[in-house]
Amino acid sequence: MEKINAGHVEWSKTEFQSNDLTTLGRDEVDNVVDAVFVTLGGKESLPTRTHISTLCRRLRIPVNVLDSPNLCTFSLPSTHSDGPLQIGITTSGKGCKLATRIRREIASLLPPNFGSAVERLGTIRRRIWEEDHRSHQALEDNIVVAENEDDDIPAQKPTFNQLISETDHAAAKTRRIRWLSQICEYWPLRRLSSITDADVDTILQSYTTTPSSPSPATISTPPLDISALDLRTRPQPRIILAGSGPGSPSLLTLATHRAIQTATVILADKLVPSAILDLIPRRTPLHIARKFPGNAEAAQSELLTLGLEALQNGHTVLRLKQGDPYIYGRGSEEFTWFEERGFKPIVLPGITSALSAPLFARIPATSRGVSDQVLICTGTGRKGKAPEPPVYGETMTVVFLMALHRVGELVESLVAPRLVLAGKDDGGIEEESSVKGGGWPEDTPCAVVERASCCDQRVIRSTLQSVVQAVEAEGSRPPGLLVVGKACEVLKGRGGARWVVEEGFDGFEGLDEVVGMQVGGGGGEMRDMVAERERQREEVVS
Numbered sequence: 339m340e341k342i343n344a345g346h347v348e349w350s351k352t353e354f355q356s357n358d359l360t361t362l363g364r365d366e367v368d369n370v371v372d373a374v375f376v377t378l379g380g381k382e383s384l385p386t387r388t389h390i391s392t393l394c395r396r397l398r399i400p401v402n403v404l405d406s407p408n409l410c411t412f413s414l415p416s417t418h419s420d421g422p423l424q425i426g427i428t429t430s431g432k433g434c435k436l437a438t439r440i441r442r443e444i445a446s447l448l449p450p451n452f453g454s455a456v457e458r459l460g461t462i463r464r465r466i467w468e469e470d471h472r473s474h475q476a477l478e479d480n481i482v483v484a485e486n487e488d489d490d491i492p493a494q495k496p497t498f499n500q501l502i503s504e505t506d507h508a509a510a511k512t513r514r515i516r517w518l519s520q521i522c523e524y525w526p527l528r529r530l531s532s533i534t535d536a537d538v539d540t541i542l543q544s545y546t547t548t549p550s551s552p553s554p555a556t557i558s559t560p561p562l563d564i565s566a567l568d569l570r571t572r573p574q575p576r577i578i579l580a581g582s583g584p585g586s587p588s589l590l591t592l593a594t595h596r597a598i599q600t601a602t603v604i605l606a607d608k609l610v611p612s613a614i615l616d617l618i619p620r621r622t623p624l625h626i627a628r629k630f631p632g633n634a635e636a637a638q639s640e641l642l643t644l645g646l647e648a649l650q651n652g653h654t655v656l657r658l659k660q661g662d663p664y665i666y667g668r669g670s671e672e673f674t675w676f677e678e679r680g681f682k683p684i685v686l687p688g689i690t691s692a693l694s695a696p697l698f699a700r701i702p703a704t705s706r707g708v709s710d711q712v713l714i715c716t717g718t719g720r721k722g723k724a725p726e727p728p729v730y731g732e733t734m735t736v737v738f739l740m741a742l743h744r745v746g747e748l749v750e751s752l753v754a755p756r757l758v759l760a761g762k763d764d765g766g767i768e769e770e771s772s773v774k775g776g777g778w779p780e781d782t783p784c785a786v787v788e789r790a791s792c793c794d795q796r797v798i799r800s801t802l803q804s805v806v807q808a809v810e811a812e813g814s815r816p817p818g819l820l821v822v823g824k825a826c827e828v829l830k831g832r833g834g835a836r837w838v839v840e841e842g843f844d845g846f847e848g849l850d851e852v853v854g855m856q857v858g859g860g861g862g863e864m865r866d867m868v869a870e871r872e873r874q875r876e877e878v879v880s
Contacts, residue, residue: 354390359397373412376403407431416441421453422460449531458533462518462541575649577676579669581662581688584695585611586791588846593686601656603648605641607667609660609817611792638668642675649681657683660817662690666716666739692737695790696821698843699797700829709735709825717741717748717820727751727776735823742786742818746806752776752822753802778802783826788818793843799826800837808837
């Protein structure tokens with residue numbers, strides 16, 4: 339309608355007549371139309387569409403009929419345009435949507451702004467042709483001058499006795515065109531797309547014929563430094579913050595798995611399970627955080643420094659964390675740290691153990707009539723300080739991360755009465771009130787879930803009254819967490835015992851093996867990778 343309103347297209351609101359095909363065209367072609375598009379639809383219009391198609395075929399006029407491939411002599415492709423680059427895809431009327439999708443897929447494989455590279459290559463071809471034409475003309479002029487020169491003239495040019503061969507010009511032209519054809523045929527598209535206007539000048543200067551030297555110059559090396567071109571298209575350094583999930587490789591996101599396979603340097607937390615580390619290609623350098631009590635900050639600083647150095651050397655750095663990077667993983671701090679130094683991280687989520695570990699222990703975080711809210715807390719605050727305990731809520735499920743190493747102090751603060759201490763100082767001014775304890779009943783069900791989703795998963799079901807003794811008796815198997823609330827006994831109880839220990843994990847019932855094979859591979863290569871990663875972990879511990 340815009341073109342009609344602008345006067346570029348004339349709309350004739352009349353019924354179709356057979357002589358329209360030979361009267362509405364351009365004067366240059368005796369008023370025969372260039373092409374016909376029939377947009378009529380429905381069964382009732384089939385006779386008209388067939389009639390128009392027959393007339394067009396008789397007059398050899400290209401015709402396209404909507405949704406009638408058998409009546410068409412041409413079809414409209416789905417096109418991708420980028421400057422001089424034109425790509426058209428057609429399914430010959432069999433599937434317009436499919437043609438559009440194929441076109442999108444092909445276009446996505448091309449480097450960005452590839453049309454500019456096509457334009458530059460066209461410029462090289464044109465300028466080679468112009469240079470060849472000038473060189474050939476100069477060659478002919480030199481021959482004419484040489485034929486007219488007198489041997490008695492003392493000031494003869496140095497080129498007078500130089501052998502001039504027509505094959506010299508032909509050979510140079512062949513070399514130039516052959517080189518251009520070869521790079522178009524064999525160079526990666528990304529390398530071609532990196533050619534700049536300055537490169538065009540370099541190429542042409544490498545194949546130059548000067549008037550004083552009729553024989554075209556030859557070169558023994560390519561006119562462009564291929565390694566320099568490849569540096570332009572090499573991926574930019576980047577930092578990825580990714581969560582590895584609770585432990586099983588089957589619970590990795592596809593994005594994180596791809597990051598593990600493609601990163602050139604990986605910095606992993608100490609508690610990332612070996613099953614995840616086994617997926618790292620052997621060629622990829624792996625640095626595991628050397629965190630132990632009293633050295634957490636130094637180890638964190640070391641890891642950040644290693645990451646920054648790798649980025650400055652052009653690497654793709656994967657900062658691999660357990661669970662989700664933003665759930666007590668210092669992800670936001672690391673994001674800010676790298677961003678302030680010019681490297682904005684890509685953040686990939688992970689399945690947090692705060693919600694998945696209770697699930698694998700058959701503990702629903704919420705359950706109607708039992709728990710209607712979930713609270714995720716840390717058992718260790720900044721610089722090792724104990725955080726304030728949450729206030730008791732009968733329908734609340736609380737998940738404590740990083741708490742088992744100080745479970746005694748945590749449970750003591752939870753079951754302590756919630757006291758409000760208020761009073762007046764010597765001047766009669768009321769002092770600020772303070773809060774002590776969470777006020778949780780000692781018989782509140784709880785569970786310790788360790789190494790969730792791994793083959794050596796362990797669950798200790800108990801109550802706040804007995805859980806400390808249970809952990810002391812059974813020992814610790816990090817990483818683990820503490821779940822507190824009545825939801826701990828919705829699906830499975832203790833049977834009256836002070837605590838119950840459940841070993842092993844069979845939550846996937848065979849699915850883990852299938853997915854693990856698809857994700858991580860198997861066989862001898864996997865065993866070698868496992869042995870190598872175990873050696874690295876032993877070095878970190880020692």
